[in-house]
Amino acid sequence: MALTPEVKAELAAVPVTKPACRKAEVAALLRFAGSxxxxxxxxxxxxxxxxxxxxxxxxxxxxxxxxxxxxFVVVTPTGLRRSTRYVVRLIRDGDS
Incomplete structure (x- = not known):
């Protein structure tokens, strides 16, 4: 099931204060959207x-x-991609 943009925006606005929960969120994003x-x-x-x-x-x-x-890079829609994409790149210290 895909999440709608409204749901994604709402989830991104929820404050998370515990470091362990924030690390879990980062790990999940890296796992499912990272390369x-x-x-x-x-x-x-x-x-x-x-x-x-x-x-x-x-x-x-x-x-x-x-x-x-x-x-933080914003990739505008071109060719096959119909929507704007947002790319987070860790270039320096990527191995750490």
Missing amino acids: LHIAGGKIMVEVDLDTGAAARRLRTAIADLFGLTCE
Whole structure:
């Protein structure tokens, strides 16, 4: 069952304060929407999401919990993709 954009936006707005719960959320997003790439001999983690709120929440959680800085990229619809995509990239320290 697919989640509607309204439900995804509502879930992204729910505050989570426990670090263990936030780590579980990050792990789930990495597991289901993430991929690993090797660029220039370094490991890069990339997460492709369809809502900006979820991507911003993931970027913030990674920065708060692990002290790592992520890129936030908005991919506009072209060709086969009909909707805007939001990509969170961890280029530096991807192996950690």
